[in-house]
Amino acid sequence: MKRFQTLTPPISPLVHILCPKLSDNTYPYREQTNLRITGEHPVRLGHMTTTDSLEDAIEVLQQLGLKEYEARCFVGLSRLHTGTAKQLSEMTEVPRTRVYDAIRVLEAQGLVEIQHSSPQRFRAVPLDEATETLRDQYEGRVERLHNALDSVEIIDGDEEKSVQQVWAMSGRTAIENRTDQLIEKASEEIVLVLGDESLLTEELVARLNDAVADVDLLIGALTESLQDQIQTAVPDATTFISGLEWLHGENASEDETAIGRLLLTDRSTILVSSIMPGSKEEQAIFGEGFGNGLVVIARRLMAQGLLTARDPKQ
Amino acid sequence: MKRFQTLTPPISPLVHILCPKLSDNTYPYREQTNLRITGEHPVRLGHMTTTDSLEDAIEVLQQLGLKEYEARCFVGLSRLHTGTAKQLSEMTEVPRTRVYDAIRVLEAQGLVEIQHSSPQRFRAVPLDEATETLRDQYEGRVERLHNALDSVEIIDGDEEKSVQQVWAMSGRTAIENRTDQLIEKASEEIVLVLGDESLLTEELVARLNDAVADVDLLIGALTESLQDQIQTAVPDATTFISGLEWLHGENASEDETAIGRLLLTDRSTILVSSIMPGSKEEQAIFGEGFGNGLVVIARRLMAQGLLTARDPKQ
């Protein structure tokens, strides 16, 4: 297989060529609910029916670590002021004899209350309280993870500062976070091209406005409407229509990979992302170091005027 | 079995008598890691070794939804700048051929980056970025849960406003949240007794100071030192030494259930919690309504001077 670092400047979608493996949509991901999480929220056409909402809630609860029975029971209880094992079993399809176990786990998690009468009656904790409890729980876990890991790190000295490293990441959230980090670290110049308005989050806008005080900020868009949006949100930036339309290209069929974002900071680190046609999953490649192959390509693109104001407004 | 609502005022630990089922420590909880979560953080004596930290991190990651291999791989990578499948397999005990799958899942979750060279090299996303990604992920899930459920609710009209309902809950976080809610809702009077200083969280102090503007606030403690602490933290409250010492009682052996908190708001809702001797798990019973049996008992305790200033300072 050809190493991507040695490629000459591309004439068709960058990510594909630079890192073909990213394109095959057949990653053996854990076939679990988790996958949807990193992507965007499931597309909703029109209004959700109640049934949909409930199914949805059950799914999310499982993602949050509950078992199927537990999730069903909680959702069942959410529709009742109070319920018995029998009622619950009937409405949730959970075998009655298993309701008790499920409820006990839920109680231990702080999600339901039990009335120890006979028959026992159960009720869900008020929704706000429940979500707050879940939040607290996860916040606690993340914190413990942080504590456990930040004390350790770095076992080896094998820090190949090699200049040819190109890394792949995926997941919208992760790529957003990396984008944020890079913008924050930039000291000279930021060149950003956005391929879709959904990428222009509040968080990102805030960071850009923070950054604009210290660095040159060039932001490109693929469409004029997006350019306007950006210019409004980040008034002090220089915006332009990207010369990268070819990323959608002549053969821009519907299930063609779309450009996500391109970020070049201080002419030494670059991040290019694309959005998978089917899953809408965002995938990115990332390189750092002035001499890095990817970065060199990006600089070359700039030199050719593809990453600067070709048709500057104002 | 006697119904607890019909009991006469107790002369030994309230929670036990009122709700004996709470006492048996043999709940068939899911024998999973989750249990520790609702309780307090594992007790740390002295300093953690690095190995401990790592084991810990692996455990927490699994609680956060990763599988064992995934967790081990991530922790392994956290100790390296960069690693290959072989290296990882050696240091983490994960079979080499399974490292690839694990890493791909991690990558999809935004926790590691992959360098598509040969051999492939992996590296963990910087810790702050990783935790932020996890946070975002869970925040998203909780939000989706909220959306899915708050539109629905209430299927039946069977709202027995019965006055004799007493509910059991457990889990420190859940009980804290309920305490907060009750304090916030109180409009006249709050009587609070704390059995342990660990229960006097910042959050609680803030809420109490908020509340003190609108309602009478009486706070009791089991020890003088705790009373002082409270008086300092919430200057406008009236504090007292609780007449409930008997809750620790003459037969206060070491593995005796300890009083957690007692909260009576507007003389119409009450929450009493205890702390399990072994697991330190907090369990509570909760009743509402002026005529509620539990609440009546609590009012009687007050009338006897057990829940008011017996030996008021100042």
Place this chain on the structure above:
DNA sequence: CCTCTTGTCACTAATATACTCACAAAACGG
């Protein structure tokens, strides 16, 4: 050219979870 490494597949073993049934104790309704 040969050898060791690397990545993928297809498989078995172990475990966790979903699902059933038998039964004793408690509630209920004459």
Place this chain on the structure above:
DNA sequence: CCGTTTTGTGAGTATATTAGTGACAAGAGG
């Protein structure tokens, strides 16, 4: 009071997930 139904528990089986193994083709590197 007695027979009947409901309720809670325990002990199972079946099924899906996850942990763990081995065979093998392709690539890297002398």
